[in-house]
Structures are given as C-alpha cells and as structure tokens.
Amino acid sequence: MYQPRTYRNWVKTGDLVTFNIAVEETDCYISALSNLQSKARKSILKYRAILKKYIASHPLFLTTLEPLEVERDAPQIVKAMAEAGFKASVGPMASVAGAIAYFVGEELSRFSPEIIIENGGDIYLKSRQNRIIGIYAGKSPLSGKLGLEIKGREAPIGISTSSGTVGHSLSFGKADAVVVLAENAILSDAIATGIGNLILQEADIASGIERAQKIPGIKGIVIIKGEIMGTWGDIKLCRTSEE
Numbered sequence: 001m002y003q004p005r006t007y008r009n010w011v012k013t014g015d016l017v018t019f020n021i022a023v024e025e026t027d028c029y030i031s032a033l034s035n036l037q038s039k040a041r042k043s044i045l046k047y048r049a050i051l052k053k054y055i056a057s058h059p060l061f062l063t064t065l066e067p068l069e070v071e072r073d074a075p076q077i078v079k080a081m082a083e084a085g086f087k088a089s090v091g092p093m094a095s096v097a098g099a100i101a102y103f104v105g106e107e108l109s110r111f112s113p114e115i116i117i118e119n120g121g122d123i124y125l126k127s128r129q130n131r132i133i134g135i136y137a138g139k140s141p142l143s144g145k146l147g148l149e150i151k152g153r154e155a156p157i158g159i160s161t162s163s164g165t166v167g168h169s170l171s172f173g174k175a176d177a178v179v180v181l182a183e184n185a186i187l188s189d190a191i192a193t194g195i196g197n198l199i200l201q202e203a204d205i206a207s208g209i210e211r212a213q214k215i216p217g218i219k220g221i222v223i224i225k226g227e228i229m230g231t232w233g234d235i236k237l238c239r240t241s242e243e
Helices: 006-010 037-057 076-088 092-108 185-196 202-213
Strands: 017-023 026-032 115-119 122-126 131-134 146-150 157-162 177-182 218-225 228-233 237-239
Touching: 017 037, 026 037, 026 092, 037 076, 037 092, 076 092, 076 185, 092 115, 092 122, 092 157, 092 185, 122 131, 122 185, 146 157, 146 177, 157 185, 177 185, 185 202, 185 218, 202 218, 202 228
Parallel strands: none
Antiparallel strands: 017 026, 026 115, 115 122, 122 157, 131 146, 146 237, 157 177, 177 218, 218 228
16 A cells, blocks of 8 residues: 655755656655756666666575575675675665665766655765754654754765554564664665564664674664664754654
8 A cells, every 4th residue: 555755754855956756666755956857767777677687587686585695796786785685684675775775876976966865765865964864653652753963974874764564665573663874775774674673572672773783884773662762873863843
C-alpha cells in the first residue's frame, strides 16, 4: 500500500530547487542549487541499468539476506553494496536505496555544491551550510519532534532510517526508527537495516548502539522504540517546528 511520504517535508531545503524523480522502485526527492532533473534522471537510469545487468547474471545478489562475495571486476556500485553488506551482516540489496542516492549524488555534485537526495529514507547530503533533518518514527510520541543538525563541514554524509513499523522495506525488527549517520549513504543504509533487525523491544536499544560502535565509518546512531530513545556518536539533536 502506498504511504504518502510526508516526512520529506522535514528536510529543510527552502533555499534550494527541489524536484522528484521516480523510476520503477527508485523514488528520489532531490534538492540542488538549480534544476538538475534531466541529469538526475539519466544518472538514476544508468545505475539502475548497471544493477539490473549484474543481477541478470548473478541472481543471488538480489535475493540473499546474507553477505555475499562479488568479483573483483564487478561494477563499483555492486562492490560497494557487497562491502556494506559484510559490515552490517545483511545482504547487498539492503543498501540499494542508499547506493543509488550516493552514486547519483556524487555525479550531481559536479554541477551543484548543494545536493540532497532522499531515496526511500536514505539520504545523500552535501551542503556548505547546516541542515536540519527531521526524524520520522511512525507512531512513536517522539516522531516529528526531534531532528538532526548536520553541519556543512560534515558533508558529504549518509543518513539512513530503518523502521520495523513504518514503510514497505524488509525489516525483522520492531524499532520505530533506527537512524544512522555514516561516511556514505551505502553504509548508513546497510547498517540501519542490520541494526534495525536487532531491535525487537526497548531493552534491545543498548545492544544496537553497542553494535554500531564497533563498525568503522559510522558517525552516530539514534534508535527509537516507543517512548524510549538511545543515541551515540557525533550527532546533535534539536527540536523541530513540529514540536
């Protein structure tokens, strides 16, 4: 069932040109200094085609829920997804949305120093100024009341949210939100999924944070389950206008 992506209004981009591009399962909400819609669509189609071609000859890449070794000469996006899968103990496709956001974002950043791409809750952010990213946590009473302040000097950065109670993405956990900040959106996507799978109850928040602390490339994490929230890392929480 389609769920309106109202959380997209919580990414503060009033100074940028914003547009949406949907290609099959990929649904990107993109903000830049100028309208890069044509370039963005071309880039999305390119990376989707690369993945489709690889999957056609390596179907296990699409279906496995376990980390998967790939060839040394595999496409760059394939190798990046596989590497993130090993770090997060998930299948490579767990990071597909973040991978599309990252590779498209890197290409578009050549044309605009300000690029924000949100793809199914996974964000590529490159900005010269501070940005506020609202935290959407479904029916949790904390949903919409808090945001993450991302400083311009931290960009580019990956920000991903996984939920066991919101959306259509596969999760074996029951967290309202697992938000991960990482060195790139491929890693943040995989880790958000992997740790999200571990959160079945409020008592699991501590072990989820402990897991994140051991993974190189993770900058911070927020885990929300009901009324309880746990945080770790170099993050700055702030109240949003929704409060």
